[in-house]
Amino acid sequence: MDTAVAKTGTEDKTWGGGNEPLKASYGKMMMWFFIVSDALTFSGFLAAYGFSRFKFIDSWPIADQVFNHFPFLHGVDAPMYYVALMTFILIFSSVTMVLAVDAGHHMKQKKVIFYMFLTIIGGAIFVGSQAWEWKNFIKGEYGAIETKGGQILQFVDTDGHRVALADIAIFDAHKNRVQHENKNGIWYENEATLPTYTIDEIRKGFAKRNDVVIRTQVLTEKGEKTILSREESLKRLQNDAIGIVEGANLVHNEYGTPLFANFFFFITGFHGFHVLSGVIINIIIFINVILGTYEKRKNYEMVEKVGLYWHFVDLVWVFVFTFFYLV
Amino acid sequence: MAHDIAHHESNTGKIWKVFILLSVVTIVEVILGIIKPTFLIETTFISMKLLNWIFIILTIYKAYYITWSFMHMEGETKGLRRAVVWTAIFLICYLIFILLTEGDYVFEVFKAGHKSWDF
Incomplete structure (x- = not known):
């Protein structure tokens, strides 16, 4: 093609332009650069998590005591089994993705369809599992007491098993405090949900339960939570407690410091959003594969590019798993 | 291709x-x-x-x-590999070093301070 640019006489030289020193297509290179910047974003989150954890190194919640649910096993203490399962599902969907890429290199459309389908299913199961984890975390299980200083006090029996607020509280039938809803009185004013129990109901019930003591947030030398004696527990509950916490949100957290909940929501939420968008991108490419777009194009590089993103999501989870659940 | x-x-x-x-x-x-x-x-x-x-x-x-x-x-070629891996590893190590050092310092300040945080 004729252009207005004068020939420089360097067309066949290295600096003449048009060569690809990295031997990667534009799209693939941009995917790598995106992955680098996204990796730095996640590192920022995880490093901030590390900062907060080092700041509260002697009172950080123990993950085993927070994430110990397994579907259909109610009341069974199953630390980490479910996250481990989720990790497997994600690694396995990564494997099917790389098998799809491999099949794409050999122009085997049927195989690409099959493996991409498995990948999408795996991703969907993972996102669902994460939603389930969130639900358990938000709902909480046993409830706890919050003190004036924002510390969390949990109830345990003599064997160290948790005791729920519901098993302690002596319900006061005469309490006359009802939640103000906007349909009563001034219509535009309402208030937040009242806690299930008042602190006085807990105090009254706790005084009668000689087998229950308080576990504080503070970690002992051995890395376990401190358990107070019966006298200390009674004193603590009388002097410091101001209210009850059930479950977790960004301000209150029955498992320990609210920062733990904040980072949990932010990091797993941001990762879950990545998985969700990964699934959506996979579905788009999946439809294209079925339509035969890449057969016509005679190359499946698009599958390789979304594959890169999908593996990256898996890579991030490996780190989130370690720093949130294991360490 | x-x-x-x-x-x-x-x-x-x-x-x-x-x-x-x-x-x-x-x-x-x-x-x-x-x-x-x-x-x-x-x-x-x-x-x-x-x-x-x-x-x-x-x-x-x-x-x-x-x-x-x-x-x-x-x-991938050596150039692409290094552009991705070295950049990320260097920046991540730097960030972690700074934040963890600072976090440990804040912890010491909390611990050594005259205020009790556990009340």
Whole structure:
């Protein structure tokens, strides 16, 4: 093609332009650069998590005591089994993705369809599992007491098993405090949900339960939570407690410091959003594969590019798993 | 990109091998996390439990296999590989060093202060 640019006489030289020193297509290179910047974003989150954890190194919640649910096993203490399962599902969907890429290199459309389908299913199961984890975390299980200083006090029996607020509280039938809803009185004013129990109901019930003591947030030398004696527990509950916490949100957290909940929501939420968008991108490419777009194009590089993103999501989870659940 | 087809011999065997490796490492991590051997918890190395060091090393080991094998990093040119890996590793190490040092300092301030935070 004729252009207005004068020939420089360097067309066949290295600096003449048009060569690809990295031997990667534009799209693939941009995917790598995106992955680098996204990796730095996640590192920022995880490093901030590390900062907060080092700041509260002697009172950080123990993950085993927070994430110990397994579907259909109610009341069974199953630390980490479910996250481990989720990790497997994600690694396995990564494997099917790389098998799809491999099949794409050999122009085997049927195989690409099959493996991409498995990948999408795996991703969907993972996102669902994460939603389930969130639900358990938000709902909480046993409830706890919050003190004036924002510390969390949990109830345990003599064997160290948790005791729920519901098993302690002596319900006061005469309490006359009802939640103000906007349909009563001034219509535009309402208030937040009242806690299930008042602190006085807990105090009254706790005084009668000689087998229950308080576990504080503070970690002992051995890395376990401190358990107070019966006298200390009674004193603590009388002097410091101001209210009850059930479950977790960004301000209150029955498992320990609210920062733990904040980072949990932010990091797993941001990762879950990545998985969700990964699934959506996979579905788009999946439809294209079925339509035969890449057969016509005679190359499946698009599958390789979304594959890169999908593996990256898996890579991030490996780190989130370690720093949130294991360490 | 027709040359691609000729170049890529199928490496499904290798993919499954890497999958088994990653699974085994994850199982080891979970088992260690559940039994928490006392020796590994009581021994510390550079102010961190030995167990946590093992977890971090195993994680990096897994990350290496995911990047090199699944993301085909081993097949990329040296330039691309270094542009991605060296940049990320340098910046991440720098960030972690600064934030963890600062976090530890804040912890010391809290602990040494005259105020009690546990009330």
